Each structure stands twice: as C-alpha cells, then as structure tokens.
Amino acid sequence: MTGTAGKGLQVLAVDDVAPALDELHRMLLESPGVSDVATAGDPLTALRLLQARHFDAVFLDISMPEMDGMELAALLGRMTDPPVIVFVTAYEEHAASAYGIGAVDYLLKPVGSERLRGALDRVRRFLGAADGAAPEPALVDALAAVPVELAGRTRYVRRDDVRFAEAQGDYVRLHAPSGAHLVRIPISRLEEHWTHAGFVRVHRSYLLAVPAVRELRSDVTGGLLAHTDVGDVPVSRRHARELRERLLDAATRGEFDRGNGRR
Structure with a gap:
C-alpha cells in the first residue's frame, strides 16, 4: 500500500445520489491533508478510475444499483495495491460486514465534519501502519x-x-x-x-x-x-x-x- 508521507491524500468518492456525492466531495476537498478528490456516480465508473490511477482511499456508499458498495469493496480488496475503504451510508446494519471486508471506518449520513476528520485520521494511520508504523489500536479492535x-x-x-x-x-x-x-x-x-x-x-x-x-x-x-x-x-x-x-x-x-x- 502506497504511503502518504509528505503529500496529501488522493481520494475517490463514490455515490449514486448526486447531491450526496457533491456534498461529500466538497467536505473532503475542504479537509486538511487531502490534496485531490475525484468522484464517481456508480461502481463501474469507480472501477475505471481505479484502474487508471492510484487512490489512497475510497469513500464508498453501500446502496447502489448494478453493484453495491460491498461488492465493489470486495473487488478492490483483490487489487495489488488496494485503497483504504471508508463506507458512507444511511444504514447502520451493514457495519459488521463493512469491517469484515476490511473497511477502516463506517460513516452514517449525514456526515459531520468532525466525524469525517476522524475517518481521514484513521486512513492516514492505516496507511502509516502499512508502511511499517505501529497499527492503530482502534483499527485492530474494530470487531470487539x-x-x-x-x-x-x-x-x-x-x-x-x-x-x-x-x-x-x-x-x-x-x-x-x-x-x-x-x-x-x-x-x-x-x-x-x-x-x-x-x-x-x-x-x-x-x-x-x-x-x-x-x-x-x-x-x-x-x-x-x-x-x-x-x-x-x-x-x-x-x-x-x-x-x-x-x-x-x-x-x-x-x-x-x-x-x-x-x-
């Protein structure tokens, strides 16, 4: 997994609801430590973007047509250098499955700025752990x-x-x-x-x-x-x-x- 030392996060936001995607895009761009945010309105577009360039993290909705967020995340987990997954959803009942797939956080809509900052901190710590730093205890204990x-x-x-x-x-x-x-x-x-x-x-x-x-x-x-x-x-x-x-x-x-x- 590519580290992020000395540079901002490259993030992809995926949601089939345009207003929700626009708002998440705005919030991510305004977040400290994020250098670029791309968007995709459906999982297939997201896959094409992920094949074309590297992203440190994907902020991913769950309920989408054709392929849901869980299925897309499972596909991403098979990549040689997979991005960190953060789910953004209105449904809390998928939390166990989300962490089981390997997500580092699970955000419920509407997402507050403080909660988003916490998720981005988790992404950075996870990327740091992949580069050899000590893993974050909260991530290790996600399914306590x-x-x-x-x-x-x-x-x-x-x-x-x-x-x-x-x-x-x-x-x-x-x-x-x-x-x-x-x-x-x-x-x-x-x-x-x-x-x-x-x-x-x-x-x-x-x-x-x-x-x-x-x-x-x-x-x-x-x-x-x-x-x-x-x-x-x-x-x-x-x-x-x-x-x-x-x-x-x-x-x-x-x-x-x-x-x-x-x-």
Whole structure:
C-alpha cells in the first residue's frame, strides 16, 4: 500500500445520489491533508478510475444499483495495491460486514465534519501502519463487539463472550452462552480481526477462543474435539499441534484458568 508521507491524500468518492456525492466531495476537498478528490456516480465508473490511477482511499456508499458498495469493496480488496475503504451510508446494519471486508471506518449520513476528520485520521494511520508504523489500536479492535440483527432489532455480541465461530458460507455463527448468532462476515476475515484476541483457526470451518477450552476430547472416530461450555469444536489434524501448543502456553501464562473462570 502506497504511503502518504509528505503529500496529501488522493481520494475517490463514490455515490449514486448526486447531491450526496457533491456534498461529500466538497467536505473532503475542504479537509486538511487531502490534496485531490475525484468522484464517481456508480461502481463501474469507480472501477475505471481505479484502474487508471492510484487512490489512497475510497469513500464508498453501500446502496447502489448494478453493484453495491460491498461488492465493489470486495473487488478492490483483490487489487495489488488496494485503497483504504471508508463506507458512507444511511444504514447502520451493514457495519459488521463493512469491517469484515476490511473497511477502516463506517460513516452514517449525514456526515459531520468532525466525524469525517476522524475517518481521514484513521486512513492516514492505516496507511502509516502499512508502511511499517505501529497499527492503530482502534483499527485492530474494530470487531470487539458485533452487531446482530434479529426480528428487526439490533443487539451486540461481545467478542469476549464468544467461545467459537462456525463458518456457514459467507456467514459465521457465533456460539456464546447467550445463544448462536448468525453474522454476515467470512470466517477468514473474522480470523484477521480476532487472532490478536486469542482466537485460533482449528478447522476449515471453525475459529476457536483458546481461553474457552475446558479440555480436549476424542470423538468416536479418534478425532480431536475441543470442549467448551457451549459445545464441542472439531480440530483438524493439521491444526491439532498448534492448538495444543497454544493451550500449553495459555496455561503457563495463567490465561487458561482465568478465561474459564470469566466464561
């Protein structure tokens, strides 16, 4: 990712609603540290601009025709030198998916100038981290709590309450004492955000909180299971040794008992 030391940010704003795009363009141009702002009224135009030149960041609406902002962001994530993504939307229910895709911020319309400055600060710190500086703690901890939609209501599941996550296509089911909660985020992306918090991949379809493990068991076929208070998690052979080492390390540090006591 190209750094921004000594120069202003090159930003692309994408929104299919012209007045909203004009206002975002104006606010970005008036923001300190932004040297240039291009605009696109649809995702296909945005893709053409991104193929033609480099942008440090893309401020992206979610609800758009032909291709929505989530789909465009997923495409951008496959670029060799992808821009930083900031979503700008009127809908707060997409936050978990947005951070799961790798967005550094999620702005709700109408966007205030102070909130926009905060997002630009995050972009700069993220670009600095990509160039070797220490990562911003707020970015690392973006999914410390995950919003879950159920029957028109939003509730938040704390990462510290989750024992394990189970992949189900583009979703994961978070298993916690409060129940099983379905969230739209790929397990690989959740792993990126939660590895630093003690979660480890133990199976192609499972991400496990190490402190939640009470014991290891064998199933009827001789396979390994990690037992938690909300269920057993299968451990593949290729991950078994790493898990045993992590459990030993956690027990040595006192995290194993402390985690079970808390949970």
